[in-house]
Amino acid sequence: MAGKLGIYIHIPFCRSKCDYCDFYSLAGREDRMDDYRKALTAHIRETAPLAKGYQVDTIYFGGGTPSYFGAKRVKEVLGEIQRRFDVVREAEVTVECNPDSVDKKMLTCLRRAGVNRISLGVQSSCDAQLAALHRPHTFQQAKDAVRAVREAKIKNLSLDLIYGLPGQDMEGWKQSVEDLIALEPEHLSCYGLKVEEGTPLYLRVAGGEILPDDDQQADMYLWMVDRLQEAGYQQYEISNFAKKGFQSRHNLKYWLGKPYIGFGPGAHSDFGGRRYSFVRDLDRYIQGVLKGGGIVDQSELIPQRERSGEYLMLRLRTTRGVEEWEYRREYFMNFDPIEQKLAEFERMGWAVWEDRRWHLTPKGFLVSNQLIGTLLEIQEKEALDSLLPRLRRARQEQKP
Structure with missing residues (x-):
């Protein structure tokens, strides 16, 4: 019986960089998008023979902002995976999007290419909080994006939400949760804000900006768990909640220790008993794949x-x-x-x-x-x- 495998594609491009973001993502590098697409498809072709005997049942485009990469490029990369790997018919195919970079036409293109799950980064329903994070959208744009997802006939929608934001109190948090419940997503990912060293937010906090403290964040979290349960969302992981049948199958691979292969700068893999990652450098990744050169950052065999x-x-x-x-x-x-x-x-x-x-x-x-x-x-x-x-x-x- 063939093993099941997940595939992760890292898209490092963003329209702008959010103040809290510690992921490998870049603003202002649109000039390398086409070269990056070529590198991804070449890397996929090169890697696919190693996965012979495995069936791919989840594909996840994360970032960065995959929707900013464009539907055409995402479609070409997904098509290469579908040609080179044994992708099961019912595979879960997710694309992360920001509300400002999607519309019905784009989403319909993605659905026809095989995408059946959208993860939308909303983060808050308060425009002042979004602006404080330097998010590139308003809540009205988020609502418009949700409507576009439904008009494109995509039936599996996940929304991201963050608590512990600058200027956020319990009442503001409750309002954001209620506003997102009203959008009727199938899945919600609700994270506590983390202040990562090296980010603009880290410098702001070091300079005296005050965030909700641990006790306040704990109260926000516990209220949210009860409220989402009441609204029909079952908690299945610390920060993740889903209606019945809509758990993220791809993310469950990480938490249950199942194999997955990642592509792109900074992407990680756990495959063949080995865990490895690629360099967090867009130009070096493209150069290494297309012209030859080292792209592996770390690699280790994991004993039982x-x-x-x-x-x-x-x-x-x-x-x-x-x-x-x-x-x-x-x-x-x-x-x-x-x-x-x-x-x-x-x-x-x-x-x-x-x-x-x-x-x-x-x-x-x-x-x-x-x-x-x-x-x-x-x-x-x-x-x-x-x-x-x-x-x-x-x-x-x-x-x-």
Whole structure:
């Protein structure tokens, strides 16, 4: 039986750079769009034979702003994937878009090319907050974009929203959530604002700009979880909510440790037991693919023991969580010390055992980094304790 594979295409072009963005994206480089399309299609042709025996069931165009790259270029890259890989008929094909760079004609072109899911970066329904982030659109443009998605007959729409923004209070956050619910998307991704070093927002905060504090953000998060549940959106990951049948199949590959191949500068892959990434340099990537040269930034073989840590770290981001015999079967490790700690978390209201699986609660998700870090320390100690007897036996067997 063929394995399932995801494909990620990074489109690094943007009309403008948002103040909080730490992704590899570039404004003012439209002159390289056609060369980049050539590099992507060449890289896809070169890589496809390595995936023989795999069926591609998710394709994701992320960025940057893929819609700014243009429907024609996206269509050509997608067509190359469809020709070179074994893409299943029901594959989920997502394109990230900004509201200012889509219209019905463009979206209809994408749908006819095979795109069946749009992820729209709205972020807030308050124009003042959007302007404070240097987002290139208004909320009215977001509403127009949603209407264009529906008129183009695309039936799977995800909207992005951020809490903890400059000038945002609880009432403003509630209004944004209600405004996005009213747009009736199938999926919502709701993230807490992260202030990344090196971004304009980092400099603004360092200069004294005040953002909602941790307690305020926690209140925003917990209210949102309850409100979205009430509105029919089931939480399936820390920041992701979906109506029944509309979970992001591509993003679930990351959280469930499934294989995927990335293309483009800064793109990551996890394929063939190896994790690797490409250089965060548009010109070097184009040059390397089209004319020869190194484009790999990092590459490492991931031992099964390390995968056991990823199992805890990634699965506990989801409401699917972890399961004892799944863990024992895959990694041949003792689950008991981990379960004992999860039971402690349950008493604190941070975790729950249901349907024979452990997963974090919304309150647990708020402190998930600390909780998962504790579990990883327990796992490391358990691995060391199991290794020591084998080392002692090996030394005894070597004695004359």
